[in-house]
Amino acid sequence: MMARGEAALLGPAQVRELAERFGVRPTKQLGQNFVHDANTVRRIVTAAEVGRADTVLEVGPGLGSLTLALLDVVDAVVAVEIDPVLAGQLPETVRERAESLAGRLAVVPGDALRVRADMLPSVPTALVANLPYNVAVPVLLHLLAELPSIRTALVMVQAEVADRLAAPPGSRVYGVPSVKAGFFGTVTKAGSVGRQVFWPVPQVESGLVRVDRFAEPPWPVDEIHRKRVFEVIDLAFAQRRKTLRAALAGWAGSPAAAERRLLGAGIAPTARGETLDTAAFVRLAAQADAQSASS
Structure with a gap:
């Protein structure tokens, strides 16, 4: 794995400065809460266990906090961003803060719920994302179904959703997300994330969920x-x-x-x-x- 430190990660001041420069006002409609803590994005990348051989699909890169941390350790990041302003500005942010790594980034403007394999410039091996909370489960299930090349997924979601996704049968929060995610692989919780690492600060706590796709599916997956x-x-x-x-x-x-x-x-x-x-x-x-x- 490549040593960290080539990318200048974003802190609270940089996140606000970029948002002001781009005229971005975070909206609940798009589920925009931008991570501004370097230790948190490093922890996400570590939990994802991705390395130089991986092509990472990132959904909702926003201002680029997680993107920069990923570019430090993988050879390629394909970022899907629904906000046209953010999609257009992300390459410039990467050039400013990690010029030597800019060639590793490809941005695909559009809705992750409509992503198909033939829309991506390269084949992703992992999904690592701070998913918009209002569509987190549909996006996760769609991408796992549409992109069988994704072997692992490490996503940040609302804490309550993380509990549901990783719940065992018979538990109080076990339900449709739990069963459907389990169709693709083994689902586990990978930690919690506090509210204060986001701007704006959300009303809910967050959690990390990891999905390890079955190497040998125990049932047909067509x-x-x-x-x-x-x-x-x-x-x-x-x-x-x-x-x-x-x-x-x-x-x-x-x-x-x-x-x-x-x-x-x-x-x-x-x-x-x-x-x-x-x-x-x-x-x-x-x-x-x-x-x-x-x-």
């Missing part, structure tokens, strides 16, 4: 199969208080048909969605396919 599994997950949690026999009756055609599929997948019809792990939902979707093929 788009058609993933959508079928995710449909079952959504239906199971749409009515959390109901048993799966009742909650999935419409999907299966009747309560009796739902029971047959559940039993075929080794799941008690009286169970609730919050007690099942991702593997159980995969088996359930497979049962539906099998019964449809035999009918």
Whole structure:
């Protein structure tokens, strides 16, 4: 790994100066809270465990705090930025503060929720980002589905969302984000981040979540199969208080048909969605396919 220190990282004064220079006023609509603490961005990069061989996809680089820290240690950063002003200014900021590293950065203007593999100038191996909190889970799931080349993801999200993503089955906050993230790999919490390292200071605490994609997927991961599994997950949690026999009756055609599929997948019809792990939902979707093929 390359020694740190080539990039001049941003502090509170530099973040405010850049925002004023570019005429940027952080908006809640875009979920803009800019990190201004060098130790925090270094900690994120360390937790991501990325190195010179990696091409990192960064979402919402903003003024460039995390971008500069990433450029110190990886050969390429592809930054997706929805704000046209910030997207246009980021290369200049990098040239000013890390001229020798500027060639490692590529900026893709646009919405991360619409990113496709063919829109990127290079193939990312890792996702490292301070995700906009209002769309954090949809962005994470979309990128993991769209970019199978991403082997690891280290994202900063709202603390409550971090808890949900990494929650085990049966826990109070276990739900749709937990199960869907688990479709792609192992999900763990990687630390907490206080409010005071952001400008403006958010109303909530933040957390780091790491996803390590399965090296050998334990189930089919093609788009058609993933959508079928995710449909079952959504239906199971749409009515959390109901048993799966009742909650999935419409999907299966009747309560009796739902029971047959559940039993075929080794799941008690009286169970609730919050007690099942991702593997159980995969088996359930497979049962539906099998019964449809035999009918």
